[in-house]
Amino acid sequence: MTPPSWQKSSYCQEGDACVHISASPATIHLTESADPAQAVLTAHPTAFAALLAIIKKR
Template sequence: MPQHFPWQRSSFCGSGDSCVHIARTWQKSSHCSEGEACVHISTGPATIHLTESADPTHSILTTTPSTFRTLIHALKEETSARV
């Protein structure tokens, strides 16, 4: 599971130093076989975070639930069209 970027700042936090941070919980894709290259997902109230465990830059893609749902729908359509 990714260990980078484990904390998320509260969306209600102002610009000062006193702020609440929550720990993200990452979940490995159920379509991931054993090995290093796996997609991991972490969800928040208004965001979804994606990362790939073999990425040396530890990049995190952040999107909205609606956009993520559209991506998953498109991927499923593409997969079923190939069958």
């Protein structure tokens, strides 16, 4: 299995803790650069789209 190819958020400034995303047709992966445990949130694209829709409403 190929490891995820990560892309840094465009909202990240130099030196900030940044959100990184990796996407494939079946899976979305999110992680934060400042997390010492390097935890990865994994979601199905439909679930991730629902999360973004809720966040955008706030």
